[in-house]
Amino acid sequence: MATNRDLAKIHIAKKDLGMDDATYRAMLHSVAGVSSSRDLTVMTSAKVLAHLQRCGWKPKSGHGKRPVVTAARKKQLNKIEALLADAGRPWDYLTKGSGGRPSMLRRLAGVDQIEWSTSDGLKNVIAALSIDAERRGA
Structure with missing residues (x-):
């Protein structure tokens, strides 16, 4: 659907x-x-x-409010960035689904773009990436 x-x-x-x-x-x-x-x-x-x-249709963009970046949110995003870098993975790792499955970000935070995730959603992503790092022995 x-x-x-x-x-x-x-x-x-x-x-x-x-x-x-x-x-x-x-x-x-x-x-x-x-x-x-x-x-x-x-x-x-x-x-x-x-x-x-x-056929010539152009989607309009720029609607809606921009996400608020607080100091706590910035820390969470930096942590996610560090965990991705340690694993050698790009940001797309979070937003691209595979095999018809929803993306990691969609499953853990309920959104398609990291900019729109809540603090709790970011915590879930950090937890998943931390578990992955432990499994890899990093």
Whole structure:
């Protein structure tokens, strides 16, 4: 099942491109093989979004508030950075899922970007990376 965020983007793109319902459903059928957005999967919704962007839709960015960086949060981020560096892993290690599984950050902190994680989420990531370091003997 596609995420609500992806479905919202698809419907925004439909509106921005001025698609009528028949054209929209024809596009869904030709790109993803479905007649309704509720039948989209994560993979097919990504295909639809890519198609809409090729058609000229540009997603708007810059909405929402920026995350607050406090001294305590900065310490947690520095700790995560150090644990990743010791393991020889990039930041993407936290945000990229593999084999259809959600990313480490999604599983531990419930978010897709580290900037939006809570203090508790960052604690979970630090704990997991610390356990991994112990296993590796670092």
